[in-house]
Amino acid sequence: MFFVIFLSTRGVFSGGSTLLGYIGIDTIIEQMRKKTMKTGFDFNIMVVGPSGLGKSTLVNTLFKSQVSRKSAGWARDEKIPKTVEIKSVSHVIEEGGVKMKLTIVDTPGFGDQINNDNCWEPISKYINEQFEKFLKEEVNITRKKRIPDTRVHCCLYFIPPTGHCLRQLDVEFMRRLSHSVNIIPVIAKSDTMTIEERQEFKQRVRKELENNGIEFYPQKEFDDDMEDKSDNDKIRETMPFAVVGSDKEHQVNGKRVLGRKTAWGIIEVENPNHCEFAQLRDFLIRSHLQDLKEVTHNIHYETYRAKRLNDNGGLHPISSNDTQESNL
Amino acid sequence: MTSNIRYKSRIPVKTEDSMEEKQYVGFATLPNQVHRKSVKKGFDFTLMVAGESGMGKSTLVNSLFLTDLYKDRKLLNAEERINQTVEIIKHTVDIEEKGVKLKLTIVDTPGFGDAVNNNECWKPITDYIDQQFEQYFRDESGLNRKNIQDNRVHCCLYFIPPFGHGLRPVDVEFMKALHEKVNIIPLIAKADCLTPNEIKKLKDRVREEIDKFGIKVYQFPECDSDEDEEFKQLDKELKECTPFAVIGSNTVVEARGQRVRGRLYPWGIVEVENQSHCDFVKLRNMLIRSHMHDLKDVTCDVHYENYRAQCIQEMTSKLAQDNRMESPIPILPLSTPDVDTEKLIKMKDEELKRMQEMLNKMQQQMHDKDQ
Numbered sequence: 001m002f003f004v005i006f007l008s009t010r011g012v013f014s015g016g017s018t019l020l021g022y023i024g025i026d027t028i029i030e031q032m033r034k035k036t037m038k039t040g041f042d043f044n045i046m047v048v049g050p051s052g053l054g055k056s057t058l059v060n061t062l063f064k065s066q067v068s069r070k071s072a073g074w075a076r077d078e079k080i081p082k083t084v085e086i087k088s089v090s091h092v093i094e095e096g097g098v099k100m101k102l103t104i105v106d107t108p109g110f111g112d113q114i115n116n117d118n119c120w121e122p123i124s125k126y127i128n129e130q131f132e133k134f135l136k137e138e139v140n141i142t143r144k145k146r147i148p149d150t151r152v153h154c155c156l157y158f159i160p161p162t163g164h165c166l167r168q169l170d171v172e173f174m175r176r177l178s179h180s181v182n183i184i185p186v187i188a189k190s191d192t193m194t195i196e197e198r199q200e201f202k203q204r205v206r207k208e209l210e211n212n213g214i215e216f217y218p219q220k221e222f223d224d225d226m227e228d229k230s231d232n233d234k235i236r237e238t239m240p241f242a243v244v245g246s247d248k249e250h251q252v253n254g255k256r257v258l259g260r261k262t263a264w265g266i267i268e269v270e271n272p273n274h275c276e277f278a279q280l281r282d283f284l285i286r287s288h289l290q291d292l293k294e295v296t297h298n299i300h301y302e303t304y305r306a307k308r309l310n311d312n313g314g315l316h317p318i319s320s321n322d323t324q325e326s327n328l
Numbered sequence: 329m330t331s332n333i334r335y336k337s338r339i340p341v342k343t344e345d346s347m348e349e350k351q352y353v354g355f356a357t358l359p360n361q362v363h364r365k366s367v368k369k370g371f372d373f374t375l376m377v378a379g380e381s382g383m384g385k386s387t388l389v390n391s392l393f394l395t396d397l398y399k400d401r402k403l404l405n406a407e408e409r410i411n412q413t414v415e416i417i418k419h420t421v422d423i424e425e426k427g428v429k430l431k432l433t434i435v436d437t438p439g440f441g442d443a444v445n446n447n448e449c450w451k452p453i454t455d456y457i458d459q460q461f462e463q464y465f466r467d468e469s470g471l472n473r474k475n476i477q478d479n480r481v482h483c484c485l486y487f488i489p490p491f492g493h494g495l496r497p498v499d500v501e502f503m504k505a506l507h508e509k510v511n512i513i514p515l516i517a518k519a520d521c522l523t524p525n526e527i528k529k530l531k532d533r534v535r536e537e538i539d540k541f542g543i544k545v546y547q548f549p550e551c552d553s554d555e556d557e558e559f560k561q562l563d564k565e566l567k568e569c570t571p572f573a574v575i576g577s578n579t580v581v582e583a584r585g586q587r588v589r590g591r592l593y594p595w596g597i598v599e600v601e602n603q604s605h606c607d608f609v610k611l612r613n614m615l616i617r618s619h620m621h622d623l624k625d626v627t628c629d630v631h632y633e634n635y636r637a638q639c640i641q642e643m644t645s646k647l648a649q650d651n652r653m654e655s656p657i658p659i660l661p662l663s664t665p666d667v668d669t670e671k672l673i674k675m676k677d678e679e680l681k682r683m684q685e686m687l688n689k690m691q692q693q694m695h696d697k698d699q
Contacts, residue, residue: 050492051493051496052489052491052492052493053491054491080496080497112496112497113497114445114446114447114449114497114498114501115444115445115447116444116446117444160382160489161382161521162380162381162382162383163382164382167381167442168442168444172444188491189491189521191520191521192490192518192520192521194592194593195594261523262520262522262524262596263524263605264520264593264595264596264597264598264599265593265595265596266595267593267595268595271594273594274595
């Protein structure tokens with residue numbers, strides 16, 4: 001029976017010589033598409049970096065809407081909090097019939113203090129709490145049809161464009177969190193650097209990440225096949241992306257483009273000769289969005305789940321007040 | 329000033345009026361004499377640069393003084409920096425221009441603000457400044473004052489990152505720890521990543537916060553009322569422009585048909601010496617061409633005097649305290665800052681104290697025996 005089906009689909013593909021008739025298995029893709037369009041996607045992205053690096057602007061530019069926390073209530077002059085806070089904002093955006101519930105998790109206060117020891121702990125705790133929430137739902141006897149997914153699918157880490165190398169804080173953060181969440185390092189405000197400076201800086205950063213054993217997304221070990229590997233290799237060679245964000249439009253050559261206007265020229269955000277924003281956007285949204293979610297679910301979440309189950313020796317979920325959190 | 333004040337603006341002119349010539353004394357040439365002497369002696373100037381790594385400090389210093397002080401520098405990576413503390417590194421260079429010699433010392437502070445925990449990272453810097461004051465104080469109080477070396481820091485350029493929304497906690501703490509020891513000139517570093525609007529907002533914000541936290545940055549002296557209007561206008565513009573938003577560059581690029589110091593981007597060329605691009609020219613003019621001497625004066629007259637007064641007060645109060653404790657050996661302020669000899673002297677003092685006590689005990693015993 002299986003053999004017959006195999007033959008018939010081959011028959012259909014090779015120019016319509018219908019050996020046994022068209023079955024229509026390929027329509028399953030269309031069915032899936034319709035279903036996902038109806039149910040919509042969840043996507044949770046976290047932004048981490050010291051204040052003033054353009055995190056909110058970049059997120060707004062990425063999703064071409066005012067989705068960041070700062071836009072929802074003009075808090076431009078807010079003070080730097082004394083400890084790292086976790087603030088999330090959700091929006092439902094729609095494009096081409098596809099609905100996405102986008103949640104931006106902001107981390108004000110990270111890296112802003114004089115003493116930044118352990119400033120990554122609130123972030124690590126938040127990520128684990130989201131895993132715990134999902135685990136509890138999964139382990140329930142009566143489960144919801146669709147478990148609400150608040151797990152962090154992607155963490156954009158903003159590296160300040162010093163032009164020298166990574167700071168100690170950067171290494172510490174990424175080393176501790178690269179096993180719980182997909183980290184995508186980006187070089188913020190990269191219009192500070194000339195093209196040569198940018199290339200040198202990126203090389204140094206990549207080398208330092210390698211020396212410290214930090215695997216950023218897309219991680220080499222999770223490449224599925226050769227095609228994935230070659231695509232991802234190309235991306236890994238260009239990372240970290242040097243980005244510039246802007247939510248203002250200017251006139252350039254008769255077109256209206258997003259950019260920054262200075263006394264010596266206009267920096268076009270979507271111009272690949274100026275910065276790598278377009279690459280980041282394509283990578284994050286147009287090609288790897290689903291993969292980010294899958295890696296989070298299949299790998300990071302499973303790691304957390306396995307550790308939790310091993311620690312407790314059973315399936316009974318423990319209340320979230322229990323401070324015996326596994327230190328991932 | 330005596331009644332000779334009417335000769336202040338007199339130029340020595342050979343007139344036939346012999347009576348006026350007799351009244352002319354001639355000390356109007358004093359400024360020229362001072363000028364000649366100082367040109368012969370040469371000037372010295374110590375400039376400190378402070379700020380996090382990667383703010384463009386070395387590039388700016390090279391641009392300001394048209395030298396390359398940091399040729400052999402090796403940049404450490406993040407791992408190598410883990411246990412590094414803030415260091416103080418001095419570079420000295422002799423510059424000569426039109427017969428005037430300047431011995432320029434740049435004090436660099438690598439490691440400042442780079443660690444995860446930056447508590448009191450300014451302490452090595454304040455210690456260094458105090459040490460220079462102390463050394464000058466001892467030299468001044470010493471016997472041979474001919475060749476006093478003035479290593480006091482005349483000015484500290486503090487680099488504020490342009491990425492934030494104003495001053496960060498570490499910026500505020502640093503400036504508050506140093507504003508009474510050295511002339512602080514805050515700068516906005518790497519200003520080419522900001523649009524003109526953003527620069528204005530950041531400057532306003534920084535000025536506001538400097539006022540709010542009571543930080544005493546270097547103030548330009550008021551213009552004399554008899555200066556011409558142009559000078560006054562320039563001075564006013566200068567004051568309104570602080571903190572200066574600067575850009576530095578070690579490379580020469582071709583812009584508008586000329587070779588200028590600048591940075592080449594795909595979207596345009598930033599010229600360091602173009603006043604509409606950044607405040608580099610204003611900073612250079614202020615630092616070197618108009619206010620270098622005033623910076624030295626303020627350091628000598630205000631910061632050093634503060635230190636000296638504080639030091640003397642501490643010494644006299646310590647002396648009074650020691651007298652009250654009735655120590656048999658009075659501890660005098662030493663004239664040499666040699667740490668080893670001080671330790672030795674302390675040891676000997678304690679030894680003497682112990683011997684004195686033993687002597688007293690023995691005397692007491694003998695006294696009891698006699699009885």
